[in-house]
Amino acid sequence: MKNYIDFAADAFWNTLKGLWVTLKVLFLPAITVQYPTEKIVPYPRFRGMLAYDAEACIVCGMCVRACPSKCIALAKAAPAPAPVPVEGQPAAPAAKPKIAWYTLDYGRCNFCGLCEESCPTKPKKALWHSLDYEAVFSTRAEMVRSWKRGDDLWGTARNTAEGQLVPVTDQIHIQSVPVRK
Amino acid sequence: MTEEILQPDISGPVFNHANGRLLMPETRYWPTDMWKSPWSLPTYRRGAAVLAGLITGGAAAAWFLGEIGPRLAPVYSFIEAYALAYGVPAVLIQIFWTFIKGGILLLAPLVNALFAVWWERKISAHIQSRMGPMYVGWWHGVLQTVADGIKLFLKEDIVPDCADKIVHWLAPVVVVIPAILVFAPVPFGNELVFADIDIGTVYVFAVGGVSVMGIIMAGWSSGNKFSLLGGLRSAAQLVSYELPRTFAVLPVVMLAGTLNIAEIAGFQAGYWGGIIPRWFIFYPVVGQVAFIVFLIASVAETNRVPFDIPEAESELVAGFNTEYSGMKFALFFLSEFAYVLLSCLLMAAVFFGGGAAPLPFLEFLPSWAWFLSKVLILMFCFLWFRWTFPRFRVDRLMDFNWKFLLPVSLLNIAAGGILIWLLS
Numbered sequence: 220m221k222n223y224i225d226f227a228a229d230a231f232w233n234t235l236k237g238l239w240v241t242l243k244v245l246f247l248p249a250i251t252v253q254y255p256t257e258k259i260v261p262y263p264r265f266r267g268m269l270a271y272d273a274e275a276c277i278v279c280g281m282c283v284r285a286c287p288s289k290c291i292a293l294a295k296a297a298p299a300p301a302p303v304p305v306e307g308q309p310a311a312p313a314a315k316p317k318i319a320w321y322t323l324d325y326g327r328c329n330f331c332g333l334c335e336e337s338c339p340t341k342p343k344k345a346l347w348h349s350l351d352y353e354a355v356f357s358t359r360a361e362m363v364r365s366w367k368r369g370d371d372l373w374g375t376a377r378n379t380a381e382g383q384l385v386p387v388t389d390q391i392h393i394q395s396v397p398v399r400k
Numbered sequence: 401m402t403e404e405i406l407q408p409d410i411s412g413p414v415f416n417h418a419n420g421r422l423l424m425p426e427t428r429y430w431p432t433d434m435w436k437s438p439w440s441l442p443t444y445r446r447g448a449a450v451l452a453g454l455i456t457g458g459a460a461a462a463w464f465l466g467e468i469g470p471r472l473a474p475v476y477s478f479i480e481a482y483a484l485a486y487g488v489p490a491v492l493i494q495i496f497w498t499f500i501k502g503g504i505l506l507l508a509p510l511v512n513a514l515f516a517v518w519w520e521r522k523i524s525a526h527i528q529s530r531m532g533p534m535y536v537g538w539w540h541g542v543l544q545t546v547a548d549g550i551k552l553f554l555k556e557d558i559v560p561d562c563a564d565k566i567v568h569w570l571a572p573v574v575v576v577i578p579a580i581l582v583f584a585p586v587p588f589g590n591e592l593v594f595a596d597i598d599i600g601t602v603y604v605f606a607v608g609g610v611s612v613m614g615i616i617m618a619g620w621s622s623g624n625k626f627s628l629l630g631g632l633r634s635a636a637q638l639v640s641y642e643l644p645r646t647f648a649v650l651p652v653v654m655l656a657g658t659l660n661i662a663e664i665a666g667f668q669a670g671y672w673g674g675i676i677p678r679w680f681i682f683y684p685v686v687g688q689v690a691f692i693v694f695l696i697a698s699v700a701e702t703n704r705v706p707f708d709i710p711e712a713e714s715e716l717v718a719g720f721n722t723e724y725s726g727m728k729f730a731l732f733f734l735s736e737f738a739y740v741l742l743s744c745l746l747m748a749a750v751f752f753g754g755g756a757a758p759l760p761f762l763e764f765l766p767s768w769a770w771f772l773s774k775v776l777i778l779m780f781c782f783l784w785f786r787w788t789f790p791r792f793r794v795d796r797l798m799d800f801n802w803k804f805l806l807p808v809s810l811l812n813i814a815a816g817g818i819l820i821w822l823l824s
Contacts, residue, residue, distance in 0.1 A: 234789070238784065238785075238788050240788075241527045241784060241788040242784070244529060245523065245784075246526075247435050247529065248435070248438050248441060248443065248444050249525070249526060249529050250434070250435075250529045251529070251530050253531070
């Protein structure tokens, strides 16, 4: 009889504890993010889509060597003619090497961040992971982003319809998305 | 490595820690971070304000409307005088008036289903930290149920090949008609009762029991093993839990000396020492035990979690309503929520004093408002249980009923007798 009453009292008490847990959560704000209309800004070290600055790049090829999935390729532009040395003045520094083209295949990229880590330019890196996590590709050709000098940071991709290289416009800047109301 | 902070260029792609720091003033990280201080969120404060405003506004509207029951009497006398002037027989007027009252009563389960389904979805969502329906309707998906109802109306009505066609068609009717009839003797406030019959309590339990028949018919006629199992489980469960449910009300009936639900509610008017309401729930031990037994048995009677073995989703697909689609399925759903409303109305009337105010100075609100708020709080308990407890196993369900609830309710009747003897 005592066991019976103890069991019933214990069950009742545990029932109340369970109810208290759900009641607490009920009055906390929902953690759901209604994605298309509101978006999370990820942590600062989040590795999102790669951005590349053709002006800052010194064409050292460190990223190509660092990449474990071999998704980066680049070519150096023909060097500018060396300036004619003037008598009595120190020789002008050699012109910084410029990029001819730079491609990055998102079909192979595994977002490890080694290319960004190995990039030696100062004070800003020429290749880095942005916080943007929204990427949609409809063909494999589209997954290859390519940059030339003068392109913006998202580069260009081969358009599905015309097969032309067009600037990437659907890459949203996640930081400029309005925060949740 | 210089610790130079570079201003982020917001017009371009986002910079990370290697290219300047993220300096957005309202940067959010992971959503659970907001649990640390929910009151710092404007949306949370606004939600609390809306909730307070709804309660205050509802109370103000109730105070403005006042008692509804006495206001209907002039309407009736006006219709009667008008009809008599045109030579309509008095019997016809009575029949007509009964139909009008029946129409109004029919609204109770229908409106309740519309509201309760939405409420259930919202509460289930918030207990799981989701949001639930948010898009349909102008505010937090309030019209979601209407949209679902329209969808169910327009859906194809599928009858399985191996089903017993007539019984399959009849089962939802048998379930839903008692679910509406059962509201006849239940009060919704002072003088707000369709049929003020003296055996109201017995009537409610008797008519409510007929729905079991419909569920068994649905299970049997579907020609599906899951439906059949669901129907049989339902029969076992509902018949068993009828007993403690009825026995739990008996002490109240003994104390009040009447079976009329409106009179039982009226019996609990007044206050002990001017503060504690004379509701049955506040009678020492007997009241609380009776209420808990009645609550548990009511949850079981309405086939809801944790007693939802007739339609256990993970075991029986959907139990007895597996083979039902479209409007027939909607009728089963409607009857389930009608029975939830009925249980809440009964509990409010029998254990919580019906339309009585909890404190003397709150009596300025009409009785139907108190009734409604008690019903809503009790209905919240039903939804709360549903999203807290896991489902019973079938044998433990029966154990719980026959080895715990039934003896406790029987002992409680004896205790109620002793209490009456002490009080007299």
